[in-house]
Amino acid sequence: SQKIEQNSEALNIQEGKTATLTCNYTNYSPAYLQWYRQDPGRGPVFLLLIRENEKEKRKERLKVTFDTTLKQSLFHITASQPADSATYLCALDISGGYQKVTFGTGTKLQVIP
Amino acid sequence: DGGITQSPKYLFRKEGQNVTLSCEQNLNHDAMYWYRQDPGQGLRLIYYSQIVNDFQKGDIAEGYSVSREKKESFPLTVTSAQKNPTAFYLCASSLSAGPDTQYFGPGTRLTVL
Numbered sequence: 636s637q638k639i640e641q642n643s644e645a646l647n648i649q650e651g652k653t654a655t656l657t658c659n660y661t662n663y664s665p666a667y668l669q670w671y672r673q674d675p676g677r678g679p680v681f682l683l684l685i686r687e688n689e690k691e692k693r694k695e696r697l698k699v700t701f702d703t704t705l706k707q708s709l710f711h712i713t714a715s716q717p718a719d720s721a722t723y724l725c726a727l728d729i730s731g732g733y734q735k736v737t738f739g740t741g742t743k744l745q746v747i748p
Numbered sequence: 749d750g751g752i753t754q755s756p757k758y759l760f761r762k763e764g765q766n767v768t769l770s771c772e773q774n775l776n777h778d779a780m781y782w783y784r785q786d787p788g789q790g791l792r793l794i795y796y797s798q799i800v801n802d803f804q805k806g807d808i809a810e811g812y813s814v815s816r817e818k819k820e821s822f823p824l825t826v827t828s829a830q831k832n833p834t835a836f837y838l839c840a841s842s843l844s845a846g847p848d849t850q851y852f853g854p855g856t857r858l859t860v861l
Contacts (some may be wrong), residue, residue, distance in 0.1 A: 643788070669849070678838050678852030679791075724790070726850075736850065738783075738791040 638662070639739035641725060647745045648715055656710040656742045658725035665727035666705040670710050673722045673741065682723075683710075713747045751775070752838050754853035761826070761860050762832070769824045769856045771839035780822035781840040784808060791838065797822055798844075825834065826858065834860045 640659040648654050658668070664691050667686045671679035685692045685701045686709065692699045698711040723743040752773040756801040761767045773780065779798050780795040793806030797816040811830025816822050822841075826833045837856045 639790070676836075676855070676857075678855050679841070679850075680852070681849040684849065737793070740788065740790040 638664055639725060639727065639737060641739040641742045643740060643742070645743040647747060650717060650746055650748050652715055654712040654715045654719065654746070656723050656744065658708040658710070658739055660706050662728060664706065665734055668699075668701055668708050668725060668727045670697075670708075671724045671726060671738075672693070672700055673724055675722075679724055679738075680696060712744075715744075717746045717748050720744055720746050750756075751849050752839060752853040754837075754842055756856060756857050757854065759856055760860045761858065762824060763860055766825055766827050767858065769837055769839075769858070771822045771824065771827065771853060772820055773822075773841040773851070773853075774817070774820060775841055775843075777841035777851070778819070778844050779842045779848070780816065781842075782812070782814065782822070782824045782846045783838045783840065785836045785838060785855075794824065794837075833858055 638661045664687055667684055669684045670682045672682055673679040682692055683692055683699045685699045696713045700709045722743045724738050724741040726736045726738045728736055755770045782794040783797045784794055785791050792808050794812050795803055795806050795809055795814040797803035800816055800819050803816050808838050813825045813828055839853045840850040842850045
């Protein structure tokens, strides 16, 4: 079955630097991959979706890449701010047929002023 | 103001009691989902519904039941058969059951006393 791996250790970076989070998956490549942000005690909020035929997607300070050869997606936040501190989840479809989405465990990002 | 709501935010239950968590959306979405989130774990899918009067089991459906009598509503019942019900429960909806963004509610934290 498809598995998603996100770094379970928290990522601490200095304000203004670029944060890079990793999402690896096993088995077949998903048709699409999504990134969500989750704050403590709240529901996840959608950030970006990237399809298998797209190499890169950008939205303001966010950038997502998708490498089907490496079976990996990278999520970048440039010019990071303390307000970016949260847990970031990646999610992808696991069936190839009916597209049921599965979520990774998330990586906690802490931006230090 | 469009969105997805869950109630209550906090819920306490005695062992052996059934309890129903509410989920309502006014986004006119066809698909709705229930997830469970435990510390250090990703979101795990309990049930999902692609359309009114239809729903399917997710990965951890045992001890839970749902109904989808109206497009806007997808209540989840946690039965006494659920062995470890204390968790954070999240409801989500999407336009369709495909590569669509999922919109999450604020969540219900259930504690069994």
